[in-house]
Amino acid sequence: MSAGASFRERAVDLALRRATVIIFAVVLLYFGMQAPLFLGVENLGNIVKQSAFLGIAAIGITLVLLTGGIDLSVGSVMYLASLAAGFAMRDMGVGVAGGVLAALGAGALLGAINAFFIVRLGIVPFIVTLATLFAFRGFGAFLTSSRQFDFPPGLRSFGLASVMGIPVPVLVFATVAVVAHLALTRTTFGRQVYAVGNDATGAVKAGIPLGRVRAAVYVISGATAGLAGFILIAQIGRIDAGFGQGREFDVIAAAVLGGASLFGGVGTAFGAVIGATLMQTVNTGLAFSGMNLYLQPILQAGIIFLAVLVDSLRQSRQMLRRRRTIRPIQR
Amino acid sequence: MDALLELDAVTKEWFGVPAVSDLTLRIPRGEVVGIIGENGAGKSTLMNVIGGVVPPTRGRMRFKGADYAPAAPADATGAGIAFIHQELNLFTNLSILDNVFITGFPRRFGLADRRAAATVTRTLLERLDIRHDPETLVEDLAPGERQLVEIAKALHRSVDLIIFDEPTTSLTPRETVRLFEVISGLRREGRTVIYISHILSDVRALCDRVAVLRDGRLVDEGPVGDFGIARMIRSMIGRELSSLFPPRSAAPSEKVLVQARGLSQPGVVEDITFSIREGEILGLFGLMGSGRSELARIFFGLDPVAEGSLIVAGRAVSGGPMARISDGIAFVTENRREEGLLMDAPVAENISLATVEQLGRGPLGLLDRDVERAVAERAKVDLSIRASDLSRLPVRSLSGGNQQKVVIAKWLAAAPRLFILDEPTRGVDVGAKYEIYALADRLAAAGNAVLFISSELEELTGMCDRVLVMNRGEITAGFDRAPDMPHFDREALLAAAFREVVA
Incomplete structure (x- = not known):
């Protein structure tokens, strides 16, 4: 099909493959025309900064999606892991660095609980993480009696700080993205994540430690959710009982928007970055152009739907091509 | 050594x-x-x-x-x-x-x-x-x-x-x-x-x-x-x-029952034209990827076809599988585990699957379990299906040969005229193969048309009245059984199937 494909067909293919980027460009252009200030460096920087929270968690869940799994508990992990970091900072006196580690560690631990049920007990990821979605939030509410929890004041100065002009959340976001990208493309583990999502039984036959790979992605997803939650808390300074609630869907949407397939085997770390940033861009842009805020979710839904539609179009084109090659097609 | x-x-x-x-x-x-x-x-x-x-x-x-x-x-x-x-x-x-x-x-x-x-x-x-x-x-x-x-x-x-x-x-x-x-x-x-x-x-x-x-x-x-x-x-x-093969119990009649004319779908099949007579078993031989299973899917309305017509018992058939079933086509699939059977459902439910609408009773069309069981029992005796409790036993627990008999029983209940058997003996032991061949013979002897698709040359030459060869989506050759009932020209058949087309 490579040599025979016409220019038009190849152009359509490329457009479908780069759909998210194209949508992104169109969205930027549109809001830029609505309000020129929108494309200013300061505003674009703000968008990236605000995307960090969603993006970090989206990168983690992309790994889960790559193996063909799902993690519905990320919103609750954000809450409980940040809370754990808060307790560590307030009661044990660990500093901000200790808080970061506590959030990461608590997130990883919660992810490990998911992994235990999924890998060891063989329960479907959807059910396990649906259960822990309630369990983790419930445990957090039990610890705080659903009251607001105030972090030590040092935290906000960290969350709002900049290093060489780059805000801390952006730095963390970039670090997570680069590490995840390298892990996915340049380590044996990363390649095995893709392999597991392509064919799990085949992975076992090929000698891939299936259980370990699957467990690892849930631990990683938990850790990034914890880190994401903490990064947002660091900018607010307090946490209330509803923190992170329903965010699992934003996170999954960002990953899918970035090209991750819910069937596994397809997706990249940078895709998740783009997906999360695109969602934030739409939010900010709507605020900028003074559009009715209640229209926001509808527009977001429209964009997600468009991206997924394009993805399925691309896949059905591929399927068609693969099946119909018994004989050459005469034109 | x-x-x-x-x-x-x-x-x-x-x-x-x-x-x-x-x-x-x-x-x-x-x-x-x-x-x-x-x-x-x-x-x-x-x-x-x-x-x-x-x-x-x-x-x-x-x-x-x-x-x-x-x-x-x-x-x-x-x-x-x-x-x-x-x-x-x-x-x-x-x-x-x-x-x-x-x-x-x-x-x-x-x-x-x-x-x-x-x-x-x-x-x-x-x-x-x-x-x-x-x-x-x-x-x-x-x-x-x-x-x-x-x-x-x-x-x-x-x-x-x-x-x-x-x-x-x-x-x-x-x-x-x-x-x-x-x-x-x-x-x-x-x-x-x-x-x-x-x-x-x-x-x-x-x-x-x-x-x-x-x-x-x-x-x-x-x-x-x-x-x-x-x-x-x-x-x-x-x-x-x-x-290895049962003797054929009746010769095909002269009457054409199934007529395919110029079926073409770009990239899949090209100008497929042939007919099957009443009581005839027509073999379709070809290697994997030759288009034989794709042709079967087109016959059954699972895949689209751009041109041509298919006539069964005097009526042009069209539409999806539902319409084709009522027009008298039965399709015993190559992959019975995935396409032909509900593996975890009991035998009786599988047998009634293609005819479930006829089993509705009363104003709500509720399923009549007694009739369902009776139909299944009849099929069990008829096809000598070896299974103890038809309304409890899941199909999964039967042997390959008996599973295939359940598929055939399901279609028999719908009384079709054209049977498409796509690799019916794959994964079936020798004894059960014989029974499936005998069944094919019975279907033909009852005046139906049988399209027998296989990549095993032995069973085609053993059972069929005629064998067509497919290659790259085209029918490239046709072979008749000689009138004195010896065998086909196997070498010529194989040569036709293996013919490397210059692309």
Whole structure:
């Protein structure tokens, strides 16, 4: 099909493959025309900064999606892991660095609980993480009696700080993205994540430690959710009982928007970055152009739907091509 | 003679029923050993035992002179045995390089060194004469090339024994020739190969030794020079070919029942025209990918067709499967596990599946379980389905042959005129095969038309009145059974099927 494909067909293919980027460009252009200030460096920087929270968690869940799994508990992990970091900072006196580690560690631990049920007990990821979605939030509410929890004041100065002009959340976001990208493309583990999502039984036959790979992605997803939650808390300074609630869907949407397939085997770390940033861009842009805020979710839904539609179009084109090659097609 | 792998009185029983019994076999180092046998002869069980998928019930194995008792597939891999199955074990979303190194990359500064891996992969690919960049995605490769990638993986692990299980079924003739060259190359390098195949001429051309399995036993073994095709067949089936098939009980009438005219779908089939008479069994022969199953799907309304018409019993048929069923078409699929049966539903429910609308009673159309059971009981007696409790027993628990009978019973309940049997005997043991052949004969004798699709030439020549050959989506030849009922011209049939079309 490579040599025979016409220019038009190849152009359509490329457009479908780069759909998210194209949508992104169109969205930027549109809001830029609505309000020129929108494309200013300061505003674009703000968008990236605000995307960090969603993006970090989206990168983690992309790994889960790559193996063909799902993690519905990320919103609750954000809450409980940040809370754990808060307790560590307030009661044990660990500093901000200790808080970061506590959030990461608590997130990883919660992810490990998911992994235990999924890998060891063989329960479907959807059910396990649906259960822990309630369990983790419930445990957090039990610890705080659903009251607001105030972090030590040092935290906000960290969350709002900049290093060489780059805000801390952006730095963390970039670090997570680069590490995840390298892990996915340049380590044996990363390649095995893709392999597991392509064919799990085949992975076992090929000698891939299936259980370990699957467990690892849930631990990683938990850790990034914890880190994401903490990064947002660091900018607010307090946490209330509803923190992170329903965010699992934003996170999954960002990953899918970035090209991750819910069937596994397809997706990249940078895709998740783009997906999360695109969602934030739409939010900010709507605020900028003074559009009715209640229209926001509808527009977001429209964009997600468009991206997924394009993805399925691309896949059905591929399927068609693969099946119909018994004989050459005469034109 | 130095043996690489020795099997000593190996027995594997499934619930007390032996699949492999008391098998003693030596695989000499550096030779290509062909293992042949019918479906159900024990070949796959034997390979699963060697591959550590299942442990033997009794007996011992020795590999490279040491005791060998693999507990898991990884043990076989670690010992230096590679399997190349019919269904390849490649990750299509990854590149050739990723597939070769998936269990461990070379590292540099803690990260996978893709450049070093690419160099190694390139050397492997050159040895196998594959002209692709190591970073090419496997999904962009042709089936034959994918198989060579699987071999490249084995070479990378520097294995001693490579076991091929029906490797040529999805390959074009040209790819097959290339595979054989590669296997000869492996032998020259001193590697040992076990080659399992149904294509006896391939075994003759490629192997040094032949081992024949029947009913789980080793019934014949020796250097390939002693094995003519006739001896192979005799050893495999343990009797002469003629008794494998029931006699045809009635001759087809002159009346045309099914007429396909100019069916074409770009890229799939081209100008398919033929007719089937009442009482006729028409064979459709072709290799995998020749378009025979696709044609069956078009007949049944599962796939679209751009041009042409299909007439069954005087009526032009169109629409989807529902409409086709009521127009009198029945489709016994190639893949009964996935398409033909609800594996976990009871036998009776499966039998009533195609006719469930007729079983509705009362204003709400509630299902009449008593009638359903009665229909199933009748089918059970009629087709001698071996199952105890029809309304409880899930189909999954039946043997392959009995499962296939359930599929046929389901369609019989709908009283169709055209039966499309797509590989009806695949994965069915010899005895049940005979019963399925007898059923095909009965269907035809009752005045129906039967389209018998198969890649096994024996059963087509044994059962059919006429055989059409498909190749690249076209019907390339047609053969009649001579009037005095001997056999078809097998060589001509095979030649027509293998014809390499100049693209």
